[in-house]
């Protein structure tokens with residue numbers, strides 16, 4: 001079995017499990033220790049990045065981790081413990097700052113069972129209050145009043161942390177996802193926390209029709225949506241193209257981990273396995289065409305390898 005990953009320049013790197021660093025090979029199967037806190041501590045001690053930025057920056061954050069079981073991430077792959085990061089993203093852009101997803105809502109740090117209900121037995125959030133996306137935006141100098149758009153990949157509970165917390169934004173979601181969130185199938189119900197997205201006064205912008213795919217937010221090719229249903233009905237991934245770092249493909253939950261990317265696993269939560277597989281194939285074609293660096297949605301191994309906020313970013 002070959003493992004395919006992508007380096008900083010978007011080049012494919014293939015390796016056999018035997019040549020993969022032991023940590024990575026073991027981590028694909030075994031539970032991993034919490035790295036959120038220790039990594040955060042490590043980053044705090046690192047010097048801030050120096051040098052001029054291109055003016056467009058992609059900052060990679062996380063709101064802690066979810067403790068779960070392998071089968072809830074990789075379908076039918078067993079009961080062992082599995083812990084995943086909860087990434088979210090901030091793009092600084094001259095036309096306005098953009099948040100993608102925002103991770104868990106702050107309530108998951110304050111009263112997780114009260115806010116999420118019984119789903120915490122399957123997905124247990126390990127999150128500090130300070131991990132909320134508003135405070136983390138401030139840590140890189142972005143005031144919540146200066147965020148113009150929040151893009152929603154989908155509306156599952158680990159992606160809704162920004163909703164209602166940015167006073168002047170438009171929240172961009174696919175119409176199919178929004179409608180489904182109010183009326184999900186029984187098996188998806190636990191993943192949608194209505195209190196997160198059913199709030200008065202949210203300024204929604206719905207994508208659909210001719211704007212279903214490859215919607216270019218600022219018309220300059222920096223931020224594009226890619227329609228990737230399957231894990232949820234209206235899921236969107238994002239192709240971010242930066243002046244120096246080039247294209248970065250944020251698969252979000254269309255491919256939780258590198259195993260999903262490599263067709264070795266289906267999502268533990270899925271509304272259509274066929275659509276999920278087609279969406280991975282679609283993203284792989286885009287990655288091959290553009291040479292994009294691929295960032296999967298919740299991979300505990302590869303997530304550690306990216307440049308992380310607050311001290312570093314891609315530009």
Ligand SMILES: [Zn+2]
Nearest residue numbers: 154156231253
């Ligand atoms: Zn999801």
Ligand SMILES: [Zn+2]
Nearest residue numbers: 156158253297
């Ligand atoms: Zn997720």
